[in-house]
Amino acid sequence: MSASTTRRKTINRIVGLLSGLSAAIALFLLASILYTLIARGLPAFNLDMITKSMAPTGENGGLANAIVGSLIQVAIGMAIAIPIGILAGTYLAEYARDSKLAEATRFVSDVLLAAPSILVGLFVYTLLVATTKTYSGFAGGVALAVIAIPIIIRTTEDMLQLVPTPMREASAALGAPMYKTVTRITWRAALPGIMTGMLLALARIAGETAPLLFTSLGNLNWSTSLGKPMASLPIAIYQYAASPYEDLVQIAWAGALLITLGVLLINIVAQLVVGRKK
Template sequence: MNTQSTLHASVPVKSLLNNDNALYRKRSKINKVMLTLSSITLVFGLFWLFWIILTLLLKGGASLSFTLFTEITPGPGDSGGLANAILGSVLMSAVGTIIGTPIGIMAGTYLAEYGSRGWLAPATRFLNDVLLSAPSIIIGLFIYSLYVSNVGHYSGWAGALALSILVIPVVVRTTDNMLLLVPNSLREAAAALGCPKWRIVTMICYRAARSGIITGILLAVARIMGETAPLLFTALSNQFMSWNMNAPMANLPVVIYQYAASPFKDWNELAWAGATLITLLVLGLNILARSLFRK
């Protein structure tokens, strides 16, 4: 072993990195092929992304006006906006985030800080991954059977509960991963100074993983803003401006679904405008999340 190491060390690196070396030529060709394939797939994905965004801007950009945020959804042939749908989406998304975020952070904290032993943490991670990939319509049916069918009516609370269940697995996964990235040396140094475990988690680990946890919350909000299926079975919709969370509530995804399938041109234009608005909002939240994660 020492003789081989000495021989390799005595060979200049530049003599190995030239076309006369068969191994170098082989690896260079493989590298070029893989770079070419990677570039092609990158361009392919970006092409469809820009096409979708361009289509939305061309068909819905003209309908993005001040009245879109000030007037409620109109009847056929009338002018109007999406103010009630925007309000409903904001309210239900905010309540869903408020309900789901603390649960997700606490569950992720347990997995990362207290679940190093035993079977509970691995089982929870597995179930969380299942919930993370579960179709959102199943969540809507679950809340319908658990809440809507018992109270006898659709409501904004039911929609917020469905959205909160979609928030939880995203926040759990992000919190767990970010806390695991915090060096153990920080925990050990605090423990050596007599700091209790709960204070180590809240004052050191949370601060070190703050940007990553916030990123997970923003990604969860971006996900629930465009969910339609859960709200069809829980909040349904409402043609009027309403702050009552205990009644059917308008929301952008369901309004877009209804108006896009209608035969009325003005409703189709509002559907394109709503789709453009949601896409720009989700895109902005993802960019913000990525920016925070880089820091």
């Protein structure tokens, strides 16, 4: 065996060992986070937490209004972000790959991906809260949408670009117009990846706190009005986790566990749906 072959095999073993070690560290950290959430949050995870609204310490309050507020604001954010993100990603991948507008859109999308979420909150605060003179659940949903849109745009574009060109050519050869090729061929072929991008966006905005502090603010009372301050689970966790009262801290851990389980459940359901469609 030559010296070069021995050297290549040695390097290969070292790289494989480092890769396996890195994967083990990542799994250990993830398992540690899940263990901490379960150990600290499970004792306070009961029926009162999901049926009672937030209340001062000692009154056995829950997170019902925060849970409903989060669902409403996340739903608003995704309802705005999904069509904009998918259509923009489709335009970049199918209609204007090398145009100046496409390059500018990609640049802005990349900037938004790296922008701190607190800046998004300040932007929406200036745009909606300052002009309407009130915090609102709708403003919170818009802030979450601004965060989700670039994620969906980039993943949609990347997944559509992975669709083989002969599939488009075969559709065009059969006389199908461009919009039918996109909706019936490329979208269907890229559906698992597009759904993954939507899930990534959902997971990102589900736990965002900073944008909501400047937009929906939070509310200790039950409120589903989109024009008024609205409670949310991340803000409730943020407020309770910093509380000096142990019962509120326990509720904060239970809320963190609830968010984690919710995102995990959504991922499992989505994977099952995508698997059936495949």
